[in-house]
Structure formats: C-alpha cells, structure tokens
Amino acid sequence: MNAMPIKIKIKDIAEKAGVSAGTVDRVLHNRGNVSKETKKKVLEILEQIHYTPNLSASALASKKTFVFYSVIPNCEPGGYWKMVEVGLRRAEQELSDFKVLLKINYFDQYDSASFIRAMDETLKNAPDGILFPPFQKQITLDYTRQMEELGIPYVFIDSKIEGARPLAYYGQDSFQSGYLGAKLLFTQKPDLHKIAVFSFFHSGEMHSNQVSLRMEGFQSYVGKFKKDCELVRVPLDAYEWDQNERIMENLFSENPDVEGAVLFSSRSYVIADFLEKHHHHVTLIGYDLLEKNVACLRKNTIAYLIAQRPEEQAYRGIKAFSDSLIFKKQIQPINFAPIDILTQENIDFYLKF
Amino acid sequence: MNAMPIKIKIKDIAEKAGVSAGTVDRVLHNRGNVSKETKKKVLEILEQIHYTPNLSASALASKKTFVFYSVIPNCEPGGYWKMVEVGLRRAEQELSDFKVLLKINYFDQYDSASFIRAMDETLKNAPDGILFPPFQKQITLDYTRQMEELGIPYVFIDSKIEGARPLAYYGQDSFQSGYLGAKLLFTQKPDLHKIAVFSFFHSGEMHSNQVSLRMEGFQSYVGKFKKDCELVRVPLDAYEWDQNERIMENLFSENPDVEGAVLFSSRSYVIADFLEKHHHHVTLIGYDLLEKNVACLRKNTIAYLIAQRPEEQAYRGIKAFSDSLIFKKQIQPINFAPIDILTQENIDFYLKF
C-alpha cells in the first residue's frame, strides 16, 4: 500500500561496490584517501544508480556552519532597509536547523568610505556568501572581482550592475520602475512641462545605483514621449532638513510652473509633507511601501507609490545561498520582483499581504 | 567565533521540566498518556521557551508517509497538462526525503463523469492533500464540501471558484487574462467588428472553469470599450477534427467579415493552422506556451500568446501541502501567476526560462 519506492542510500552503494560506507562517503565528498581503483569502482556505481543524498540526514550530521553576511545601509525604524532586515532575519530563522548564521554589517549610504569599510570588514571573515545592494558601480566591481577570486558567492538585492557575476539578483528592473514612474505621472497630468526631480545627497555623495537607474528609466520615458518636458534636478541633503526647506522654496519661486515631482528613493513622505503645506497642486510620484508614504497616499499628497517587496527580496536572497550551497539546487540568476503600483484604491490589499 | 546560538531541543525542555524526553514528546504531539500535572508543567516551560523542532531530525525520524493526490486532465505529450505533470513530479522529487508520495489520477476534461470517477477514486484513498483544477462549479463544490468535512486540504491550480476554501490557489487571474486577450486583439486591429470565439467541446460538454472565466473577461473588455463588436461563438469538437474543418469553413463563408479570433484553451495552433491555409488575414490570440503554439507565433499565425506558468504553478501547489503539513508554515492562499504576454520579439526569453 504505502510502498515507498525505496530510496538509495550510501550503504546500498557501498554494498554494490563491495566497499564500506566510509569509502563511498570519501568519494562523494572528494575527501581523498581513496585508491584510484576503488574510486573508479564507486564512481561507476554512482553513474548507474541515481543517488541523491538525504538532505535531512545530511543536515543533521553535518558539522559545518554556514555564515552568510549581508551588507546594507543603516536602517531606521519604519524605513526601507528595516524591511530588508526583517526578510533577512526570517530567512535566518528558517534556516537555523541547517546551521546557518547570518551577520549584518551596516554602512551609511551617503558615504562611500563607510561602504568600503563594511565590505572590507565582511571579507575579512571569509563568509560563505555575501548579500548586498550594489553601491556605486566602480567600487562594487572592485569587490565583486575580489569575491570571485576568493570563490565567495554573492547576491545582489535592490538593483544590479553589469559586469558582475552574482549568484543571483533579487529586485526590480530598476530602469523599468523609473520608466513606469514617468508614465504614471503623465497619466495624472498629460500636459506637464516641468517636473522637479528630487534626490538625497550628503556632502555631495549619492551612490545609490537603484536611484540612478530609475532616473535613467524616467528620463527615457520623457525623452521618448514628452520631449518638451523639462526636468529640474533638486539635490537635497539627506541629513540636514533645515536648508532643504529653503532649497525647495527657491525652486518653486523660481519655477512656479512645476506641477509634477518625483523622488526615486523611499522617503517620499518628506517631499509630500512639504508640498502639502505650500504647493498642494504638485503631483508627486513616490517609491516604496513605507508606512509614512502610505499615509501620504491616503491623503492624496502622493499620487502613486511604486513599490517593491524588500522583505521578500532579502529573504529569497539568503535562500539562494542555502539552496545553492546546502541543497545543491540550480539558482535562477535574474529574479525581477513585481513592480507594484499602489493607489488609494488598492493600497489596503498590499498592506494586508 | 562560530558561536552558533544554541538551539533548544527536546532534551533541554525535558531537563527543565524534570521529566524525560519521551514525556515532552508526548505533550508536543498530544499523544496522551501524560498526567495532567506533568502536562501542565511541560506546557509552562514551552510557553517560556520558544521551542522549534529541528525539521531535519524530525523528518529523518518520522515514520509517517504523506500521500498527495493530483487529479488532472489526461495529458498528451507537448500539451498543457503535460507541463503541469512535470511540475508535480519535480515537487515530488524534491520532497522525496520527507516521505512524500504523489499519485496522479487523470480524467477527460470533456466528460464530467470521468472527473467524478477520478475524484471518487481519489477520495477513497484518504490522501493527505488533493491538488486539482476546479471543474464545473457545482460538481467541484460538491467535492470541496466533502473534503472539508473529511479534513483533507486541497489546492486549486489553473483557475479557482468562489465558495470553496482551498488551502491555496496557484494560477492566473483567469478573468483578467481573458480581459487582456481582448485588449491585445484590439491593439492589433482597433476597428474589429466581428470576432470568432472558438471553444472545444465534446458531446456537448465543456466544463473548463478556466475557459469560462477567460471568456467573461474577454466579454467584459468588449462590453466596456467595443460595444459594437460582435462575438461569434464557434463550438468545435475536441476529438473529431474532420467536422471541425467544415464548421470553420461555414463560419467564414457566412461571416466573411470576421477578422479576429480567439481560443481560450491551449490548442491555439489548431486554429492557427487552419487560418493559415485559408484565412491568413484573421488575427488570432492564443493561450499558453506550447511548442506548437510558439511555432505559430514565430510564423505570425498567432499574433499574441498569453501564457501562464503551468510547471511552476503545479510545483508550488504541491509544495503548499508540504509547507503547511510538514513544515507548519503559513500558506499564502491566493497566488496569482504572472500573465505573460508573448510575442515574436520576446518569446526566446520565455523559452530559455
């Protein structure tokens, strides 16, 4: 009845080959200390029989502990990177039976030196895998080259860069999400001819690859369909809000005809709150499902939110390591997350999820 | 260094409670034979400590074999349901270490009696879970009610029906995929005023819920945006091709102004091949990524293919059972698969995947 098709185990192979289980184990794991002839004999049996190790038993017996590192920006409560961290921890939790450890090193996303410090620190520990969002392209490529030499697999989240060979990527098609941002903005106001494009810097630095790519996508749409529309760049300081108010005031007094705005990083609510006070006729497109952004969406101070799935992406990123290294599965290298369009009408649905 | 945060095991709980591991096990699994006081004591400890069983050890030691059944239409080589079967088998393979067995019962999708036979047969075996595409609504609801009474979880693939409480659904939003079909057809020919809507029957029967819902979606689009467009239903016989040729000839001689066509099930290539011979000016929208359909897409005898991910959906359906029953995870109940739009330009990308 319950005729479980008997699964082949190491012992079976050992018997067939006329050797002991220990020897088969040595062959399977390339541990050496096996004579050429016996090795050949065992390998022949393995060719014939399709042996797949029992993962439960393997995990249970294994003494190896896997240590994965994640290098992400400092995460403030309720912020985007906090959600990433939640996903990371969920993956760690789920893999705890497989002796998987996750460590996180943080950096300041507006300070390349701190990224470099965090990465150096991480590499020193010779981890079994590193998950991180690509920082400024050249700096990142430096590290991906190092990791490839050291044989350390790495996973990109958030955005990706060309020229690297990550084990996998989990995130949006950033360009496309920027492109969509433009499309949505013009859906609201087809005749826009001046758009404020905000971005956060600090001491002149802004290295978010994600933001750059979204910007390209946005521009691409405008270049294709709305050639006459002008984009006004507005650099804000990530940490000093006082002067930002002034910058924005200036912007609008010099450009009273700005009627659309966009910010490619997650703190759209900052812009929205400003606009609400003084310029509520400006239509704003924002990114990412933060609570504060959602509040703005409900108040209609943000017209559309374009969201990704930070928790899910981080979770799957870590799972990619375990699937590849522990469970020997093939990994799909490119994994574009859905580009969710959030409006007042459908936001509840996304929150529940 | 490798300070693995020590995971709590049954033994730890046993010590804390001053009982043996066996007793803790009895409490954990509600196996009875434990005095009220000891049970209370153990439960108290369990409240304090957050114990999660080691899944590897659990799987290894467990004697229980899970038997899942899938009830799907007969699958011809290269057909849609063959792809579903591949996904099912892949899941079985992957779960073989967890004593999971998968059995498949087939039915004729144009014969409700055969569906009923297959379901009855399946239920007789008291499986641990049943995965199937909802057949005609009333018949299906009969069975879902039975399964709910018996405590047998079930998963829908392909399409879903209201009024049932499946553990999960994996498939498209069928209505939406029909809606999209209409949209794409009119993208090609905005001024269409007569569309042939083909469907396969056999001895008058056609119970595919999926097809019905797509039809609704299609009609909804037409009703909303193209009120003047007429839909001509063309019932074909699923098994007797000779007479179909005649039916189609008649159709086109009586309606020479038909310039668009759609078939909501997967064998679009059949229609495409006919149209190619005699009516290549007709634009055809098809469904599903079959090899033969792709060939038509390349020849441009199918304008767009709307595809789902049959293998993936089936795979995830089975995994839902194991995740829920074996790994005690929460399952996301509704899982809409992407509605992929395939054209000559992007088809290669989907095939590679």
Add this chain to the structure above:
DNA sequence: GTCGATGCTGTGTACGCACACAAATATACA
C-alpha cells in the same frame, strides 16, 4: 496480600549521513 489492569513515565533504537578514529594493508628502507 496477590493478581491483573490501567495509567503514566523513562529508556532505547532507528532514521541516513558526516566525520573521527581505529584497523588493515601497502610501501619504504635498513
């Protein structure tokens, strides 16, 4: 006070593998 019967509890084994260690064999050299 003996005998079961019953309820409760502890012990022991198996699951399949990884890995340490012991044993056996082969090789080198005196």
Add this chain to the structure above:
DNA sequence: TGTATATTTGTGTGCGTACACAGCATCGAC
C-alpha cells in the same frame, strides 16, 4: 626479515527526533 611510515579502508559515534517498548506505581477486585 623486520621495523617504521604512508596509504587505504572499515567501524563507530553522534546529530535531534519519533516511536516502540519496558518498567513502575497505583488501584480495585478477589
């Protein structure tokens, strides 16, 4: 031939859990 050493092979234990079984106490009936 004997001893020392390297190479190859087999054996045994533990991983944490599930579950069978044995042991123990309590109780009632005779």
